[in-house]
Amino acid sequence: xxxxxxxxxxxxxxxxxxxxxxxxxxxxxxxxxxxxxxxxxxxxxxxxxxxxxxxxxxxxxxxxxxxxxxxxxxxxxxxxxxxxxxxxxxxxxxxxxxxxxxxxxxxxxxxxxx
Amino acid sequence: xxxxxxxxxxxxxxxxxxxxxxxxxxxxxxxxxxxxxxxxxxxxxxxxxxxxxxxxxxxxxxxxxxxxxxxxxxxxxxxxxxxxxxxxxxxxxxxxxxxxxxxxxxxx
Numbered sequence: 001x002x003x004x005x006x007x008x009x010x011x012x013x014x015x016x017x018x019x020x021x022x023x024x025x026x027x028x029x030x031x032x033x034x035x036x037x038x039x040x041x042x043x044x045x046x047x048x049x050x051x052x053x054x055x056x057x058x059x060x061x062x063x064x065x066x067x068x069x070x071x072x073x074x075x076x077x078x079x080x081x082x083x084x085x086x087x088x089x090x091x092x093x094x095x096x097x098x099x100x101x102x103x104x105x106x107x108x109x110x111x112x113x114x
Numbered sequence: 115x116x117x118x119x120x121x122x123x124x125x126x127x128x129x130x131x132x133x134x135x136x137x138x139x140x141x142x143x144x145x146x147x148x149x150x151x152x153x154x155x156x157x158x159x160x161x162x163x164x165x166x167x168x169x170x171x172x173x174x175x176x177x178x179x180x181x182x183x184x185x186x187x188x189x190x191x192x193x194x195x196x197x198x199x200x201x202x203x204x205x206x207x208x209x210x211x212x213x214x215x216x217x218x219x220x221x222x
Contacts, residue, residue: 033209041151041198045209056209088155092210102147102162103202103210108155 003027004106006091012112013081020077021109023091031055031101032074033092034066037108043090049074081113116141116205120213127191128221135186135216137201145204146177148186151215152197160186160199191220 004025013019025032033056034046048056049068063079078085088108094101117140127133139146148160161168161175163184168175172192177184188195198215 041215043200043202043212045211048209055207058209090157101145102159103145104159105149105157108157110155 002107004091004093004104006089006106006109008109009107010110010112012114014114015081015083017081018077018079019081019111020075021089021091021111023074023076023106025072025091025093025104025106027093027095027104029093029095029101029104030071031094031096032068032071033094033103034074034076035090035092035105037088037090039087047074047076078111081111083113086111086113115208116143116203116211118201118203118211118213120199120201120216122216123214124217124219126219126221129191129193131191131220132187132189133191133218135188135199135201135218137184137186137203137213139182139184139201139203141182141205142179143182143203143205145210146184147202147210148175148184149200149202150195150197151200157200188218193220193222196220 031050033048047066052068068074091106092103094103119138150158163177165179172189174187202210202212204210
């Protein structure tokens with residue numbers, strides 16, 4: 001019944017590794033997002049997809065690559081992980097490419113890079 | 115992009131107290147939301163309120179879009195209200211921009 005679900009919820013890995021976080025929503029929304037929450041709790045948008053099309057791509061290192069196989073899924077792949085990538089990554093979804101849709105968030109994926 | 119400022123940054127209250135959290139935003143918006151991040155890290159939707167007033171139990175919110183601010187009211191606080199309250203706003207093609215949050219602690 002979870003509306004926006006992310007896996008895994010916790011991820012501990014070594015510097016230099018590659019990892020992926022998956023996100024799925026069952027709300028029927030057509031727009032999905034990735035947000036990063038840093039150690040000071042600040043939330044910042046990274047990417048947004050509408051119907052598999054990338055519509056927002058903030059200043060994020062090229063090591064981060066989102067992929068949307070369909071409008072219900074948005075995955076985040078991170079190459080060559082660095083210490084500074086440690087954070088909580090939140091997936092979200094909303095309806096409509098326009099900017100009025102209410103966003104709903106997943107439970108977050110806590111990434112720790114050692 | 116839009117700037118979102120929240121105040122106060124920290125608030126400690128006794129159970130049963132009332133509180134008002136403020137969110138100022140720098141430009142006109144077409145989406146404004148309030149969230150509660152609980153101690154387990156979950157972001158809970160409280161209100162979607164680009165304008166007007168809404169109430170949900172002990173919580174209510176008011177957004178005055180023409181004056182670019184929103185207020186979240188919490189009445190008869192309970193310890194479960196503790197956590198971080200975020201305001202987030204959106205304008206144009208930008209994503210939802212978050213404020214830095216108000217960290218609320220309700221003491222028994």
